[in-house]
Amino acid sequence: MQTFNVQGMSCGHCVKAITQAVQAKDPTADVQVDLGAKTVRVQSSLAADAVLAAIQKEGYEVSPA
Amino acid sequence: MQTFNVQGMSCGHCVKAITQAVQAKDPTADVQVDLGAKTVRVQSSLAADAVLAAIQKEGYEVSPA
Numbered sequence: 087m088q089t090f091n092v093q094g095m096s097c098g099h100c101v102k103a104i105t106q107a108v109q110a111k112d113p114t115a116d117v118q119v120d121l122g123a124k125t126v127r128v129q130s131s132l133a134a135d136a137v138l139a140a141i142q143k144e145g146y147e148v149s150p151a
Numbered sequence: 152m153q154t155f156n157v158q159g160m161s162c163g164h165c166v167k168a169i170t171q172a173v174q175a176k177d178p179t180a181d182v183q184v185d186l187g188a189k190t191v192r193v194q195s196s197l198a199a200d201a202v203l204a205a206i207q208k209e210g211y212e213v214s215p216a
Binding site for chain 2 (some may be wrong): 094096097098099100102104145
């Protein structure tokens with residue numbers, strides 16, 4: 087499980103956008119977004135860099151936790 | 152121009168969801184979402200009730216301003 091700190095997530099649409107962006111790279115990825123904690127936890131076969139890039143491309147500031 | 156007070160809009164995804172929901176009913180509708188003021192202004196041929204229903208269906212609390 088990889089954990090990332092993500093700024094700017096505010097609503098269910100953000101959860102969906104980030105989940106879909108990660109699952110577009112790995113359809114089997116388990117993505118858990120916590121709006122309150124401003125974190126995204128990902129269980130997948132993806133390298134951390136790939137997850138970072140996917141989230142960043144959606145317009146969010148993201149860094150490894 | 153009709154103005155509505157809408158609670159729960161927080162980001163660009165919300166703007167897009169609401170704009171698309173209204174334009175699904177009237178493709179020529181002019182929709183102006185103000186996240187700060189929590190208002191949506193709509194210029195269209197739609198009755199206010201139709202606009203209210205469209206926004207409500209997206210999961211927002213909405214009332215005529």
